[in-house]
Amino acid sequence: GAVVSQHPSWVICKSGTSVKIECRSLDFQATTMFWYRQFPKQSLMLMATSNEGSKATYEQGVEKDKFLINHASLTLSTLTVTSAHPEDSSFYICSAREGLVSYEQYFGPGTRLTVT
Amino acid sequence: AQSVTQLGSHVSVSEGALVLLRCNYSSSVPPYLFWYVQYPNQGLQLLLKYTTGATLVKGINGFEAEFKKSETSFHLTKPSAHMSDAAEYFCAVSLSGGYNKLIFGAGTRLAVHP
Numbered sequence: 001g002a003v004v005s006q007h008p009s010w011v012i013c014k015s016g017t018s019v020k021i022e023c024r025s026l027d028f029q030a031t032t033m034f035w036y037r038q039f040p041k042q043s044l045m046l047m048a049t050s051n052e053g054s055k056a057t058y059e060q061g062v063e064k065d066k067f068l069i070n071h072a073s074l075t076l077s078t079l080t081v082t083s084a085h086p087e088d089s090s091f092y093i094c095s096a097r098e099g100l101v102s103y104e105q106y107f108g109p110g111t112r113l114t115v116t
Numbered sequence: 117a118q119s120v121t122q123l124g125s126h127v128s129v130s131e132g133a134l135v136l137l138r139c140n141y142s143s144s145v146p147p148y149l150f151w152y153v154q155y156p157n158q159g160l161q162l163l164l165k166y167t168t169g170a171t172l173v174k175g176i177n178g179f180e181a182e183f184k185k186s187e188t189s190f191h192l193t194k195p196s197a198h199m200s201d202a203a204e205y206f207c208a209v210s211l212s213g214g215y216n217k218l219i220f221g222a223g224t225r226l227a228v229h230p
Contacts, residue, residue: 004159034217043206043220044160093159105218107152107159 003027004096006108013084013115021079021111023094029074030096034105035067038091050077084115118143120209122221129228135194137224139181139207142188149190150208150218151181160206166190177201202228 003026013019023033032051036044048064050056050071058064066088068080077096081088091112095105123138141147148167152160164175171183181192190207207221 006159041225043222046217049217091157095160104162104165107161109159110157112157 002098002104002106004030004094004106004108006092006094006111008111009109010112011114013113015085015115016083018080018082019084019113021081021092021094021113023077023079023096023108025075025096025098025106028096028098028106030077031074031099032097033071033077034095034097035069035077035079036093036095038093038110040091044093047079081113084113086115089113089115118147118209118219120207120219120221122205122207122224124224125222126225126227129197129226131199131228131230132196135179135192135197135201135226137192137205137207137226139190139192139221140188141190141207141209143209147209149181149183150210151175151179151190151192152206152208153177154204154206154223156203163192163205197226197228199228199230202226 005024007022035047038044047062048056048058048069050069052071052074056069071077091110093110095107097105119142121140150165151163154160163179164173166173166183174180179194204223204225206223208218210216210218
């Protein structure tokens with residue numbers, strides 16, 4: 001149980017285009033989902049927290065107009081990187097939590113984004 | 117504010133040797149503590165967690181960690197390393213109640229050599 005999937009697993013896009021990454025909880029309802037960014041050989045940096053049906057809460061320094069997060073259902077959250085640039089190339093990982101008082105986050109396998 | 121410090125960005129051990137990965141935390145309230153493992157190009161897998169109760173917690177793959185409040189530490193150990201343990205390990209902390217965000221340490225890359 002507690003499986004989180006991400007799609008696509010890797011994507012290459014051209015500079016200036018937008019790309020959408022999906023995060024799905026397959027066997028539970030995710031009240032809260034988190035989006036992280038990980039640079040090579042570095043730790044995970046939380047980008048934003050999203051609760052189903054609410055606007056995402058972005059961490060300081062994360063451009064909300066560039067990284068659009070939608071959490072429209074209890075099993076799906078999307079991250080859209082708008083007008084992507086090479087510096088947006090990174091590994092993006094989502095996690096999901098069941099319930100508002102649950103502490104455990106279940107992580108997706110990650111999406112490798114390369115912007116050329 | 118909470119923070120996590122992992123001492124040693126790289127640790128190398130021989131197969132069969134003891135694994136010790138160090139984690140110290142800073143928190144103004146009782147923390148929830150986690151260890152995750154990440155294999156190349158994959159997401160994170162929970163190894164073990166401490167919330168309340170017994171301070172020595174056992175996780176998957178033979179790993180265990182001990183919460184020491186007086187030392188603000190949560191070091192990860194395994195008695196005998198296996199080649200398959202080679203990976204990146206992250207220590208993380210969240211406020212008790214746990215529904216707050218996770219704060220990750222910088223990570224420790226474990227290498228296991230024959």
